[in-house]
Amino acid sequence: AQKVTQAQTEISVVEKEDVTLDCVYETRDTTYYLFWYKQPPSGELVFLIRRNSFDEQNEISGRYSWNFQKSTSSFNFTITASQVVDSAVYFCALSWDSNYQLIWGAGTKLIIKP
Amino acid sequence: NAGVTQTPKFQVLKTGQSMTLQCAQDMNHEYMSWYRQDPGMGLRLIHYSVGAGITDQGEVPNGYNVSRSTTEDFPLRLLSAAPSQTSVYFCASSYSRLYEEYFGPGTRLTVT
Numbered sequence: 001a002q003k004v005t006q007a008q009t010e011i012s013v014v015e016k017e018d019v020t021l022d023c024v025y026e027t028r029d030t031t032y033y034l035f036w037y038k039q040p041p042s043g044e045l046v047f048l049i050r051r052n053s054f055d056e057q058n059e060i061s062g063r064y065s066w067n068f069q070k071s072t073s074s075f076n077f078t079i080t081a082s083q084v085v086d087s088a089v090y091f092c093a094l095s096w097d098s099n100y101q102l103i104w105g106a107g108t109k110l111i112i113k114p
Numbered sequence: 115n116a117g118v119t120q121t122p123k124f125q126v127l128k129t130g131q132s133m134t135l136q137c138a139q140d141m142n143h144e145y146m147s148w149y150r151q152d153p154g155m156g157l158r159l160i161h162y163s164v165g166a167g168i169t170d171q172g173e174v175p176n177g178y179n180v181s182r183s184t185t186e187d188f189p190l191r192l193l194s195a196a197p198s199q200t201s202v203y204f205c206a207s208s209y210s211r212l213y214e215e216y217f218g219p220g221t222r223l224t225v226t
Contacts, residue, residue, distance in 0.1 A: 004156075033212050045157075045204060045217040091156055095212055101172055102147075102215070104156030 002027045004094050006105035013082055014113050021077040021108045023092030029053075032096040034075045036066065039107070040088040048090075051075065079110075087112045116140050120205050120218035127195040127225045135190040135221050137205030145208045146188040147172070147215065148180065150201040157204065163188055164211070195225040 003026040013019045025034065036048040049059060051068050059066045063080045079086050092105040121136045139146065144165045149157040149172075159172030163182040177199060179191040188207075192199060202222050206215035 009154075035214060043202070043220055045206075047214040047216070050214050093156075097212070101159050101162070102211070104158075106154065106156045 002029075002094060002096065002103050004092050004103050004105040006090075006092055006108050008108045009106070010109040010111065012111040012113065015084055016081050018078060018080050019082050019110065019112075021079075021090050021092075021110065023075045023077065023105060025073050025075065025092070025094045027094060027096055029096040029098060032094060034068065035093040035095070035102070036075075036077050037091045037093065038088045039091065045091075048077075082110075082112045084112045084114050086110060118205055118207055118216050118218035120203075120221050122221060123219065125221060125223050127192070127223065129195060129197060129225060131195050133192055133195070135192075135203055135205070135223075137188045137190065137218060138186050139188075139205075139207040139216070140186065141207060141216065142185060143207035143209055143216075144185065145211050145215075146182065147206050148178070148188070148190045149204045149206065150174065150199075151204060151220075152201050160190065160203075162211075192223075197225050199223065200225045 005024045032053045034051045038046045056068050065078045067076045089107045089109045091107045094103045118139045147162040148160040151157050158174050160178050161180040163169045166185050169180050202220050204220050205218040208215040
């Protein structure tokens with residue numbers, strides 16, 4: 001079955017610490033797409049990154065980085081030098097070529113304390 | 115560009131009432147979807163559309179209807195509201211299913 005697991009329900013760190021959010025996925029398809037979204041306390045959903053299954057290069061965008069490893073079916077998200085504004089719920093999601101639906105993880109609530 | 119707009123922002127219904135949640139996008143996206151978000155859960159797909167005149171069911175379609183008469187609009191109808199439909203509803207659009215979705219601000223619905 002196709003599935004996304006975000007095992008960390010809630011993470012709390014002190015500002016400036018690095019933090020990694022885990023995402024493990026299951027799919028039978030060889031062509032698939034992985035996404036991360038952010039939902040700050042205000043409630044909107046903000047797209048962060050899209051990665052296809054043929055591109056295993058790690059991605060860095062400022063303080064954000066993503067580690068995609070097909071061998072472990074993981075697509076982990078790291079925030080370096082966290083800031084209070086990073087406090088949000090972060091969702092990982094999966095889509096694949098033969099499907100029209102996006103499968104979402106349950107989300108990880110990240111709390112950054114000042 | 116307004117992006118994806120949803121109305122209303124908040125709604126309270128009594129059990130058995132019906133209503134329509136409006137969604138519109140101005141990005142000429144073919145793909146549109148409706149999700150519900152319940153506490154402690156990820157988003158669950160209610161219905162989606164891959165283009166005008168084409169809709170299909172998602173994971174939790176019961177109690178909801180959709181139509182897509184234009185590319186821009188994708189309303190969600192609650193036929194007979196039940197307390198189990200208390201949730202936050204998000205509409206989204208994207209270039210295609212395999213690309214990122216852009217979300218509306220959400221509608222917080224309470225059914226009493």
